[in-house]
Every structure is written in C-alpha cells, then in structure tokens.
Amino acid sequence: MTDTLLEPAAEATTTDPLFQPISIRELTLRNRVSMSPMTRYHSPDGVPGADVASYYQRRAEAGVGLIVTEGVGIDHLTSVDDPAIPHMYGKAALEGWRRVTDAVRAAGGRIFPQLWHQGPLRDPARSNRPDLVGSRPSGHWGKAGHTSYGDDYVDAMRAPTQPMSTGEIADIIAAFAGAARNAMEAGFDGVALHGGHGYLIDSFLWHETNHRDDRYGGDSARRAAFAAEIVAVVRAEIGNAPIMFRFSQHKQQDYGARLGETPEELGALLVPLAEAGVDLFDASGRVFDRPAFEGSNLSLAGWAKKLTGKPTVAIGGIGLGNGLGETLSGSSETKPLDNLQAARDAIARQEFDMAGVGRAILNDPQWVERVRTGQPFIPFDRANLGRLS
Numbered sequence: 001m002t003d004t005l006l007e008p009a010a011e012a013t014t015t016d017p018l019f020q021p022i023s024i025r026e027l028t029l030r031n032r033v034s035m036s037p038m039t040r041y042h043s044p045d046g047v048p049g050a051d052v053a054s055y056y057q058r059r060a061e062a063g064v065g066l067i068v069t070e071g072v073g074i075d076h077l078t079s080v081d082d083p084a085i086p087h088m089y090g091k092a093a094l095e096g097w098r099r100v101t102d103a104v105r106a107a108g109g110r111i112f113p114q115l116w117h118q119g120p121l122r123d124p125a126r127s128n129r130p131d132l133v134g135s136r137p138s139g140h141w142g143k144a145g146h147t148s149y150g151d152d153y154v155d156a157m158r159a160p161t162q163p164m165s166t167g168e169i170a171d172i173i174a175a176f177a178g179a180a181r182n183a184m185e186a187g188f189d190g191v192a193l194h195g196g197h198g199y200l201i202d203s204f205l206w207h208e209t210n211h212r213d214d215r216y217g218g219d220s221a222r223r224a225a226f227a228a229e230i231v232a233v234v235r236a237e238i239g240n241a242p243i244m245f246r247f248s249q250h251k252q253q254d255y256g257a258r259l260g261e262t263p264e265e266l267g268a269l270l271v272p273l274a275e276a277g278v279d280l281f282d283a284s285g286r287v288f289d290r291p292a293f294e295g296s297n298l299s300l301a302g303w304a305k306k307l308t309g310k311p312t313v314a315i316g317g318i319g320l321g322n323g324l325g326e327t328l329s330g331s332s333e334t335k336p337l338d339n340l341q342a343a344r345d346a347i348a349r350q351e352f353d354m355a356g357v358g359r360a361i362l363n364d365p366q367w368v369e370r371v372r373t374g375q376p377f378i379p380f381d382r383a384n385l386g387r388l389s
C-alpha cells in the first residue's frame with residue numbers, strides 16, 4: 001500500500017478503471033466499488049426499519065456500485081446472537097428489507113444481503129437464548145491466537161461443545177436456501193454468503209475447527225462440502241442472480257490464521273465453490289494489495305481470481321492508512337489516504353475486478369462521489385463505527 005497522498009487524485013473520467021461497469025451473470029454494476037458488509041446492531045428484533053433503509057439509500061445515491069448489507073441471520077435458532085442483528089425471515093423483516101431494496105434501486109444502486117450464521121463465534125450471553133451454545137462442526141471454537149477478544153471471553157468460548165449432527169447440518173443448509181428465497185422476494189439483486197472470519201461456513205473450511213471424519217471433514221474437498229452444498233441450494237433458489245462468497249485467511253479467533261498455506265491449498269477449497277455456483281469471490285483481508293503468498297506479488301483477491309477464474313473483490317484499507325484491526329484496537333490513528341491508484345492499476349491489469357470498501361464508506365456516505373469527482377476525503381471519526389447514518 002502506498003502512503004504518500006493525502007487527497008484522492010482527480011480522476012473522474014470514464015477511463016478510470018474504478019468507474020467502469022462490470023457484469024456478473026446478467027447483473028450489471030455501474031462501477032467497481034463494493035461496500036463491504038458491516039454489522040450495525042440497529043434492527044430491533046431482527047427487523048430493519050426506515051433508518052436502515054435511509055442508511056443504505058445514502059450510499060447508493062452517492063454512487064456505490066454494489067452494496068453488500070451487514071450480516072443478516074438465517075432462520076436457525078443459533079444463527080446470530082444479538083437481537084438487533086437483522087434477519088432474513090418473517091413478514092416484518094422482509095417488509096423492512098423491501099423498503100431497503102426499493103430505496104437502493106431508486107438511487108440506481110444494486111444490493112445483496114450477506115447471509116450469516118455465526119457458528120462458533122455466536123456468543124450465547126449476548127443472545128436472548130443464552131441456553132443455546134453456538135453450532136460448531138466438531139465442537140471446537142478454534143485455536144486462539146492474535147485476537148481482539150479478551151482472555152476471559154476466550155476461555156468461556158473455548159469450552160468444547162457437541163459437534164453438529166448431520167440433521168443440524170441439513171437444517172442449516174435448508175435455512176440458507178430459505179433465506180436466499182426470501183431475499184429474492186424482498187427485491188435483492190443477488191446473495192452474498194459469509195464464508196470468512198471464523199463464522200460457521202468458515203469453520204467447516206478451516207482445519208482448526210473442522211476435525212470431522214464424515215463427508216464434511218477430512219481433506220480440503222470434504223471441508224469445502226458444507227459451503228458447496230449451501231452454494232448449490234442457494235443457486236437452485238435464485239436462478240440466474242449472482243452469488244458472492246466472502247472468504248478470508250484470518251479468523252476472529254486468530255488474525256494470524258491461514259486457510260491455505262499455499263495457493264494450492266487455497267485453490268483446493270475455492271475451486272469446488274466456484275464449481276458449485278459462486279460468481280464473485282470477496283477476498284477479505286487486512287491490506288488489499290499485500291502479497292498473499294511468498295514468491296509472488298499477487299494479492300489474495302488476485303490469487304482467488306487466478307485459481308478459480310471468477311471475478312474477485314479486494315478488501316482491506318482502501319481509502320485509509322491502516323487496517324480494521326488497528327482501528328478497533330486504537331493502536332494507530334485511522335486517517336484518510338489515497339491509495340486508490342494501486343486498486344485502479346490492479347483492476348486495469350485484471351488482477352482483481354472490484355474494490356471492497358468498508359470503514360471509508362461507513363465514515364462518509366459520500367465517499368464514492370468524492371473519489372469520482374476528485375474531492376478530498378474527510379477525516380475518519382471512530383464514533384461512526386457504531387452510528388447508523
């Protein structure tokens with residue numbers, strides 16, 4: 001990542017790679033900027049209200065090409081913990097989402113919900129069902145490493161639980177299918193699946209949390225089977241609409257964890273997902289253009305594209321001078337930074353296809369318009385991590 005310019009370059013022409021349209025299946029996005037999913041905790045009883053609609057509408061009005069919503073719970077008892085996380089089932093929530101999708105579409109935007117099951121990371125104490133522990137492939141929380149969770153919390157969460165039964169696995173796969181069907185009914189343009197950060201789908205992919213010896217565990221192909229089955233049932237529900245899949249090397253349990261030590265290991269997990277129907281991989285990282293493996297300059301998104309042949313989104317620190325971990329821990333001040341040329345160059349040489357932007361768009365609803373018209377970025381206000389505006 002470069003760290004020289006403080007203001008965005010004035011490249012508001014149609015030759016700017018960031019502002020070229022892109023088609024994913026039959027869906028055309030007006031530009032290459034994807035708003036990354038960010039949990040807001042502003043949907044009481046799982047129902048997104050008018051304030052959630054206007055929050056996304058403002059980003060669409062400012063020109064975001066693709067909005068990916070905050071994580072949204074599927075219809076399963078242990079999908080998400082906090083009751084203010086929105087969900088994708090029930091009349092009230094679906095009416096709320098319809099208001100969101102109408103508002104985004106009226107502003108020329110496109111929007112996918114990020115369907116979410118928290119798996120090992122669901123905190124019973126935060127939920128209104130504290131008697132239920134989180135669903136875990138083998139009962140393991142994961143190997144704790146460099147994490148922002150406190151020691152007491154980690155100790156409590158690490159207590160082993162019952163491995164998931166095949167019946168529970170089938171119920172959850174069906175719940176993803178139901179959520180995808182509901183999302184289409186509520187007017188979404190496609191579906192994003194949260195397959196990263198140590199949550200349920202990722203906990204099947206990750207060797208530290210998946211010790212199963214049935215068809216969902218063992219070698220990479222079997223660890224990918226749960227995710228691949230979800231992708232396949234979602235495809236069956238949503239026809240030709242796009243499926244986006246987020247994956248990450250890092251986990252909330254351990255920012256230093258790696259899903260694949262080598263490109264081959266990563267490919268062995270991602271290729272079956274592409275074959276099952278993923279159209280767009282969302283390569284969640286801390287620094288979007290950092291080389292993912294020794295011996296090559298390719299970023300994580302670059303590798304995902306090379307390995308699967310699918311379009312990819314690069315994420316991590318776009319428009320800002322540090323990573324999310326530093327913002328959360330306060331270990332360095334988060335400042336605006338024009339590091340967009342590296343993203344433009346990577347898109348132009350087809351290393352990856354889109355720029356995923358989290359904190360910068362959360363901080364400033366007008367961020368994409370500022371980039372397009374060459375206006376300076378505004379200062380980052382940490383309080384915006386929690387606000388809904």
Ligand SMILES: Cc1cc2nc3c(=O)[nH]c(=O)nc-3n(C[C@H](O)[C@H](O)[C@H](O)COP(=O)(O)O)c2cc1C
Nearest residue numbers: 036037038039070071316317318324357358359385
């Ligand atoms: C407040 C906040 C909430 C987040 N919630 C989610 C989430 O629900 N799902 C997800 O996949 N990532 C989530 N993330 C991670 C972002 O999508 C993104 O990957 C991360 O912030 C790195 O991008 P950035 O450097 O542009 O901020 C969240 C990030 C923030 C700041």
